[in-house]
Amino acid sequence: CGVFGIWGHEKAAEITYYGLHALQHRGQEGAGVVTTDGNTLKLHKKQGLVNDVFKNVDFSTLRGHAAIGHVRYATQGERSIDNVQPLLFRSQKGSMALAHNGNIMNAYSLRGELESAGSILQTSSDTEVLAHLIKRSEKNNIEVALKDALKRLVGAYAFILLDEHKMYVALDPRGLRPLSIGRLGSAYVVASETCAFDIIGATYEREVYPGELITISEQGMDTTRFAELEQRNLCAMEYVYFSRPDSDLNHVNVHASRKKMGIELAKEAPVNADIVTGVPDSSISAAIGYAEQSGIPYEIGLIKNRYTGRTFIQPSQELREQGVKMKLSPVRGIVEGKRVIMIDDSIVRGTTSRRIVRMLKDAGAKEVHVRIASPAIQNPCFYGIDMSTKQELIAANHSIDEICALVGADSVAYLSASGLEHAIVKEESMNQGVCMACMTGKYPVTEKDQTEIAYTR
C-alpha cells in the first residue's frame, strides 16, 4: 500500500490526488482521500486505479486545509470497498480517519479482544483495530491514547491519522516500511515514497524515525516516541522490487541500489553471453548494472505493454499466467541467435521467469541465463508485502538446479544476501539496517513477535 498526507494547504485534496497518482505502483485495488476543514472530515474512496477513483470528483466538495490518502494493495482482508482506505470512523466525540501501509501481525488476537469488550468492527482489514484501540482508551488525550494503542501492535506499520484538528504520523519500532516527511511551502507533506514529493514540487525534509509519533497541527510539527529506538529494518524488497526507481528510501536512491545489485550479481555470477536484458520495468536498473560490470552490452530484449497492470496482483494462477503473456513481448531482432542473460529482480512463484525464458527461446535466443538480482525467496513475509505461502514459493520447495529445469533456463543464479545488503546499506549504523527475512529467514523480531509468527504459520 501507499500513504500520503498533507497539512496546511488550501488544495489539500487535489494535492493528495497527485501524490497518490505517484504512488499508484504501491496498490491498484482502490484509493481514497479524507479531508478536514477543522470541523468535519470528508471522505471519497473507491475501488480501482487512482485516475478512475478521482475521475468525476469535484474537489470543491472536498475542501479543507489537510488531507490523507491511500492506495490499496490487498495482503490482508477481503477485496471489498469497506477495506479501501482511508477508513473513516465518525463519532459525536470526534471523528478519525486512518491510512495504513503494512501488516499488523496480531490483528486477529486484538480483534478477538476488542470484540469481547464490545467493539463492533466494520471491516476485515487489520488497520481497523488501531482505531478501536484508540476509541476504547480511557485516556482523554488522543495522543496518549494513540501511543498506548501503538504499543499494542506487533508487525509493520506506517500510519497517517487525521481527526478534525490534527494529523498524526507513526512508524513501527523497526521501521519496516518507508515513510518520509517533506515541505511544500509552509505545508507539511508525508508519503510512503519521495517520488510523491517530486510530483507536487515538495522538498524532502527527513525520514519518519522508527518508533516515532509525529503530531502536525496549527501549532506546527511536534514529535515524541512510543517505542525505544531499535535497529532499523527497512524492507529490502522495497529496493528490489516494490518502490519506484526515482524514490529515495532512507537516503538511498532505489535505481542506484538496483544498479548496484546488478553489479554485485555480475561479480558473483558471471557467464559468457552476447547480451544482457532486463524484465521491464523493475529489473532494468539491475540489468544496466550487470551489463556495466560484465562488459556485455545491455539490450532491450523485452518490451512491456504499458497498458497492463502488475501481473502479481491478479487473483488466480491462471489469470497470472495470462497476465504475463499480455504484458511482455520479446524483441526478436535483438535476441535471435544470441546467448541472453535475462535479469529479473526476484522470483516468487517462478511464473514470470518460466514464461520469459520460453518467450525468449521461441524468439530464437540460443541460450537464456537467468540472473536474479536478489536472494531466493524462501519464507513468507508477515510485514505486508507478499502474502504467498511457503507452498507457493518456488525456492522454498526446489533447489537451484530444479528451478533451472522448471523455468527451462540454461543456468540460474541469485544474488547473495550479503551482495544485496551491500547494494542497499551505505554505512553500518542502527538506522541503515534492512529486513531480508523472506530471503534469509531471519525475522527482525522480538520474542512477542516470534509467538505471533509461530501462530500465523
Ligand code: 5GP
Ligand atoms: P513470480 O512470477 O516468480 O511469481 O514473481 C516474480 C516477478 O513478479 C518478478 O518479475 C517481480 O518483478 C514481480 N513481482 C510483482 N509483485 C511482486 C511482489 O510483491 N514481490 C516480488 N518479490 N515480486 C513481485
Ligand code: SF4
Ligand atoms: Fe520485505 Fe521480505 Fe522483510 Fe517482508 S520479509 S518486510 S518482503 S524483506
Ligand code: MG
Ligand atoms: Mg518484474
